[in-house]
Amino acid sequence: MRTHRTQHKVNNRQAFNSVSDQLTEPTLFRIAYATMAQNLPTNFLIFTSIRYEPTASDNAVNFPHYLLPFHLARLRAAAAAFNLVNVQEVLADEKAALSLLRTTVDNAVPDKTKPWRVNVRFTPDAQITASTTPLPPLKNNIMSLPDTKSLPQFLQKEAHRRGLPHWDVVVDSQPTPASPFTGHKTSVREMYNAARERANLVSYDEPREILLWNENGEVTEGSITTVYLWREASGTGARRLVTPPLRCGPNASSTRRYALSKGLCDEEAVRLEELKDGDEIWLSHASDGFFPGRLRFLKT
Numbered sequence: 001m002r003t004h005r006t007q008h009k010v011n012n013r014q015a016f017n018s019v020s021d022q023l024t025e026p027t028l029f030r031i032a033y034a035t036m037a038q039n040l041p042t043n044f045l046i047f048t049s050i051r052y053e054p055t056a057s058d059n060a061v062n063f064p065h066y067l068l069p070f071h072l073a074r075l076r077a078a079a080a081a082f083n084l085v086n087v088q089e090v091l092a093d094e095k096a097a098l099s100l101l102r103t104t105v106d107n108a109v110p111d112k113t114k115p116w117r118v119n120v121r122f123t124p125d126a127q128i129t130a131s132t133t134p135l136p137p138l139k140n141n142i143m144s145l146p147d148t149k150s151l152p153q154f155l156q157k158e159a160h161r162r163g164l165p166h167w168d169v170v171v172d173s174q175p176t177p178a179s180p181f182t183g184h185k186t187s188v189r190e191m192y193n194a195a196r197e198r199a200n201l202v203s204y205d206e207p208r209e210i211l212l213w214n215e216n217g218e219v220t221e222g223s224i225t226t227v228y229l230w231r232e233a234s235g236t237g238a239r240r241l242v243t244p245p246l247r248c249g250p251n252a253s254s255t256r257r258y259a260l261s262k263g264l265c266d267e268e269a270v271r272l273e274e275l276k277d278g279d280e281i282w283l284s285h286a287s288d289g290f291f292p293g294r295l296r297f298l299k300t
Contacts, residue, residue, distance in 0.1 A: 040124065045187040046078040046087070047121040048254065050101070051287050052109050053138065061144045061258075065102055067286060070254035070261075072097050075122065077252055078184035086126035104130050117287050121187075135287055140164060143289040145262040152230075152241045152264065155282060159292050167207040167283060167293035169222065170199040171275065176212045178249025182220065185251055192223045199298070209283060209293060211275075214249045219270045221250040227293075228265050228282040229275075241282060242268035255284035 051066040062068040072091065079087035091097040105118045108130035115135040122128055140162035145151055158164075172195050181188040196202075199210040201223070209222040221227055221244065228241040243259065244250045245267040259265055279295040 040082060041188060043187065044082075045121045045123055046075060046082065046084065047119055047185055047187070048074055049185075049286055050105055050118045050120060051135065052105055052112075052116045052118055052132075053143075054112055054115065056138060056143070058144050065105055066143065067254045067258050068098060068101060070257040071120070071286070072101060073257055074185065074252055074254055075101075075120075078186065079122070081180050081184055082124075082186075084122070084124050084126075086124065087122045090122075090126045090128075100128070104128055108132050141289045142291065145259070145264055145290070147262075149263070151262060152239065155241075155264075155290060155292075164291055165207060166280070167209050167291060169209045169211050169281060169283070169293040169295050170201075171211045171272070171295060171297050172213060173198055173298055175215045175217070176220065176249075178214045178220065178247075182249045183246060183252060185253070196223050207291075211281075211295065213272045216248075217272045218244065218248045219272060219275070220244050220248050222283060225283040225285045226250065226253045226256040226259070228259070228284070229270050230280065231268065231270070241265040242270065245269060253284070254286050255290070259284065259290075 048071040050068065050071050052064055053066055054064050056063040072094070076088070076091050076097075078084075079091060090100070101120060104120055106112075108118050108120075109116050109132060115137060117133045117135050119131050119133075120128065121130065142155065142158055142162070142164070146154060148154055174195075176182065176191050176195055182191065195210050195212055199208075201208055201210060204224070209225055211222060211227060212220045214220050219227065219229065226243060227250075228243050230239050231242050232238070233240045241264060243256060243265045246252055248269055250256070260267070275295055275297075277295060277297045281293045281295060282290060283293045284290045
């Protein structure tokens with residue numbers, strides 16, 4: 001179960017300035033990135049949430065600092081997306097950056113015999129801070145994915161063997177437009193808060209989630225999770241897992257990066273009308289690993 005996580009409230013101002021339609025695409029990108037840092041909300045932060053897990057020793061997922069290299073990758077991507085030059089410089093050297101994150105987590109954890117979620121945050125001028133939230137001990141969580149060509153089937157078997165309950169996943173009634181703030185984990189959280197309010201999701205301790213979709217009717221993510229949906233493999237009748245591509249607007253999370261690196265899923269757009277009430281999906285986040293969910297459409 002999840003404990004309540006820190007929420008950052010900021011003013012949600014426009015991220016990009018308008019530019020002339022007559023400029024070339026490379027020029028447009030240069031202008032967009034150059035103006036990004038100048039138009040960020042007040043007190044803007046990029047951050048990632050790392051599970052500190054002292055009871056496990058699986059080097060494949062970097063315990064006790066769960067998925068640490070993938071957290072670094074997401075921070076680097078966010079710094080580049082928002083043109084945070086100072087943060088990019090701090091994280092440029094991979095070995096030094098991993099050491100910085102590891103030390104930051106270790107210094108923040110008040111009791112190294114217990115599990116914690118550590119929020120590691122960067123300001124645009126590369127000031128780094130961290131805060132901790134206690135986590136329940138690992139029980140039957142699926143945290144590590146083995147090297148196998150049948151990972152989706154592995155998840156199903158493990159969920160049954162471990163008796164994992166399905167999260168209740170409500171399909172949102174309104175779109176959440178794709179933006180740089182959905183693509184990266186930042187202090188801009190209003191869109192997620194609004195979605196959770198629509199589904200009456202108050203506590204983060206409950207196994208409940210809301211499935212978001214963008215302005216084009218494409219599935220994106222959960223409010224706190226990456227989503228994986230079952231699709232039929234072409235011409236075989238077998239099932240495979242897919243996760244929405246970044247162009248649809250999902251957060252490029254650490255568990256998403258890990259899942260793709262292991263071959264758990266393909267990137268593929270899924271439209272809202274393709275979903276059915278009661279469909280099984282899979283979810284992941286960096287505190288609890290991978291777990292199943294069941295879709296539920298709200299009655300109108």
